[in-house]
Amino acid sequence: MIGVWYCERHLIRPPEHPVPNPLTALRSALGDAVLAPDDPRYPAFRTGLFTPLAAAARPACVVQPEDATQVATAVRIARDSGCAVTTRGGGLSTICSATDAVVIDMKARMGGGRLIGDKARMGGGATMGQALAVLAPAGRVVPIGSVPIAGMGLATQGGFGHLTRSHGLTLDHLVEVELVTADGEIRTLSDASTGSEAELWWAVRGATPPFGVVTAATFRSHMAPVGLTVIRSVSTVEAFTEFTAWANDLPEDVCASCTLVTPTGATGPVLFAYVVAPTAAADRVRNALDAACGAPTWQESVALNYSAQPAFDPPGTGEPIAGPIWCAEKCPLLGRVSPEVAVRIVGLMRSAPSHLCRIDFQHAGGVMSRIATEATAFAGRRALWNVPIIGAWAGSGDSPVAPACGRWVSDVWVALDACIVGAYSTEIRPGLPETSREVALAFGPNLPRLGAIKRLWDPTNVFRHSYPLEVVAK
Numbered sequence: 001m002i003g004v005w006y007c008e009r010h011l012i013r014p015p016e017h018p019v020p021n022p023l024t025a026l027r028s029a030l031g032d033a034v035l036a037p038d039d040p041r042y043p044a045f046r047t048g049l050f051t052p053l054a055a056a057a058r059p060a061c062v063v064q065p066e067d068a069t070q071v072a073t074a075v076r077i078a079r080d081s082g083c084a085v086t087t088r089g090g091g092l093s094t095i096c097s098a099t100d101a102v103v104i105d106m107k108a109r110m111g112g113g114r115l116i117g118d119k120a121r122m123g124g125g126a127t128m129g130q131a132l133a134v135l136a137p138a139g140r141v142v143p144i145g146s147v148p149i150a151g152m153g154l155a156t157q158g159g160f161g162h163l164t165r166s167h168g169l170t171l172d173h174l175v176e177v178e179l180v181t182a183d184g185e186i187r188t189l190s191d192a193s194t195g196s197e198a199e200l201w202w203a204v205r206g207a208t209p210p211f212g213v214v215t216a217a218t219f220r221s222h223m224a225p226v227g228l229t230v231i232r233s234v235s236t237v238e239a240f241t242e243f244t245a246w247a248n249d250l251p252e253d254v255c256a257s258c259t260l261v262t263p264t265g266a267t268g269p270v271l272f273a274y275v276v277a278p279t280a281a282a283d284r285v286r287n288a289l290d291a292a293c294g295a296p297t298w299q300e301s302v303a304l305n306y307s308a309q310p311a312f313d314p315p316g317t318g319e320p321i322a323g324p325i326w327c328a329e330k331c332p333l334l335g336r337v338s339p340e341v342a343v344r345i346v347g348l349m350r351s352a353p354s355h356l357c358r359i360d361f362q363h364a365g366g367v368m369s370r371i372a373t374e375a376t377a378f379a380g381r382r383a384l385w386n387v388p389i390i391g392a393w394a395g396s397g398d399s400p401v402a403p404a405c406g407r408w409v410s411d412v413w414v415a416l417d418a419c420i421v422g423a424y425s426t427e428i429r430p431g432l433p434e435t436s437r438e439v440a441l442a443f444g445p446n447l448p449r450l451g452a453i454k455r456l457w458d459p460t461n462v463f464r465h466s467y468p469l470e471v472v473a474k
C-alpha cells in the first residue's frame with residue numbers, strides 16, 4: 001500500500017513541536033510581498049494550486065517576490081530562523097506547498113520571459129506555455145509536456161511530451177539557470193560553471209527542488225516542426241496489448257502515446273491513443289495503428305501546430321466535475337511493455353475503484369535516450385514510457401473510496417514491476433514508506449553524487465520538503 005494518505009494526515013495535522021516562524025523578519029524586509037495566514041491573498045494562493053493535497057497545506061507564510069534579490073532575502077531569513085523553504089512554480093504538483101514552510105510563490109510575479117536571439121529567457125515562475133509564446137514570433141519551439149500550464153518543476157526535472165522522441169526532454173534544452181541556493185546567494189549556472197558550481201549545474205538538470213529556487217532559466221530552441229499530424233483514436237481497452245506491441249518498436253519520428261481512461265457516461269475504460277507522426281507518413285502510421293488495435297470507435301487526424309500549445313484530452317473527458325479531484329499518484333518509467341504486463345493492466349483498469357482512475361503511457365526514448373545517464377542528474381534515459389498512474393476520485397480527501405484508489409495505484413505499480421526501469425521524480429514525496437525506493441529508482445547511479453552535492457550546498461536541509469537524496473543501504 002502506498003503511503004500517500006499518511007502524508008495527507010501529516011500535512012494537515014497540528015505540529016508536535018513549536019515551529020519557527022520568520023514572518024516578522026520577512027515582513028520587515030519584504031513588506032507587501034509577504035502573505036501571512038490572515039492576509040486575504042493567502043487563501044487565494046492555496047485555492048489556486050492544482051491539487052487539493054497541495055491546497056490542504058498551511059504554509060507559515062507565502063512570499064510573492066518580484067526579483068531574484070527578494071528570493072535571496074526570503075531564503076536567507078527563512079534559513080536563519082530554521083524554517084523550511086519550498087517553491088511554487090506552475091503549481092501542478094502536490095509538493096509545491098507545505099505546512100509550516102515559507103513558500104516562495106514564483107508564479108505570482110516572476111513569470112513570463114523574452115526572446116534573446118534564438119533562446120527563451122524565462123522567469124522562474126514562467127509556464128512552459130509562456131516559453132512557447134515567447135518563441136512563437138521567431139518560428140521556434142522548445143519541447144514541453146502535454147499541458148502548457150506546467151512550470152519550472154517540469155522543465156528542471158524532465159519534461160516528457162510529443163517531441164521527446166524527436167527532440168529530447170525539456171530539461172535537455174536548459175543552457176543557463178539562475179538559482180538562489182540555501183545560503184541565500186544568487187548563482188548563474190551553465191556549462192561555463194567550474195568547481196562546486198559545475199556540480200550544482202549538473203544536479204539542477206533533473207533534481208532542482210532539493211537545491212534551491214530557480215529565478216530564471218534560458219532554453220535553447222528548435223525551428224518549429226512543420227508537417228506533423230496528430231492521430232487521435234479511441235479503441236476498446238483490450239487493444240492496449242496490441243498497441244504497446246506496435247509502439248514499442250516505432251521509429252523515433254513517431255510518438256505514440258495513449259491513455260487508459262473512462263470517458264464520462266461510458267460503462268468502462270477505453271484506449272485513447274494520440275500519435276504524432278510526420279504528415280507524409282500519417283496514412284501509413286494510421287493504417288498500422290488500426291491494424292494493431294482493430295477498427296477504432298472514434299478517430300480524427302489533424303495537422304499539429306506545436307506553437308499553439310496542443311493538449312489532447314480524450315473525447316468525453318473534458319466535462320467539468322463538481323468538487324475537487326483528489327488523487328494518489330505514482331510515476332514509474334518503463335522499458336518495453338510485455339504482452340503479459342499489458343493484459344494485467346487492462347484487468348486493473350476494468351476493476352478500478354473510481355471512474356476517474358486513469359493511466360497515461362507517454363512515449364519516450366529516441367533523442368532523449370542518446371544522452372548518457374551520467375551527463376545530468378536525470379537518470380531515466382533508458383525509459384521507453386513515462387507512466388503516470390492516477391488513482392483519482394471526486395469529493396473529499398477522506399472519501400471512503402480514497403484507500404481503494406491508493407491500493408489500486410499500488411497494484412498497478414506491482415503489475416508493471418517487471419518493466420520498471422526508473423521513476424519520474426516529480427511526484428516523489430518525502431516521508432513515505434516508499435520514498436527511498438522511489439528516489440533510488442529515479443536517480444539510479446547518480447544518487448551518491450547528488451547526495452554529496454546536497455550535503456555541500458544545503459547542509460541544514462532548508463529545502464527539506466522535497467525528496468531526500470541520501471543513499472539508503474539495501
Ligand SMILES: Cc1cc2nc3c(=O)[nH]c(=O)nc-3n(C[C@H](O)[C@H](O)[C@H](O)COP(=O)(O)OP(=O)(O)OC[C@H]3O[C@@H](n4cnc5c(N)ncnc54)[C@H](O)[C@@H]3O)c2cc1C
Nearest residue numbers: 089090091092093096145146150151152153154159160214
Ligand atoms: C495535468 C498535468 C499534466 C502533466 N503533464 C505532464 C507532461 O506531459 N509531461 C511531464 O513531463 N510532466 C507532466 N506533468 C507532471 C509535471 O511535470 C510535474 O507535476 C511538475 O513537477 C510540475 O511542475 P510545476 O512547476 O508546474 O509545479 P510545482 O508544483 O509548482 O512544482 C513542482 C516541483 O518543482 C519545484 N519547483 C517549481 N518551480 C521551481 C523553481 N522556480 N525553482 C525551484 N523549484 C521549483 C516545486 O517546489 C516542486 O517540488 C503533468 C502534471 C499535471 C498535473
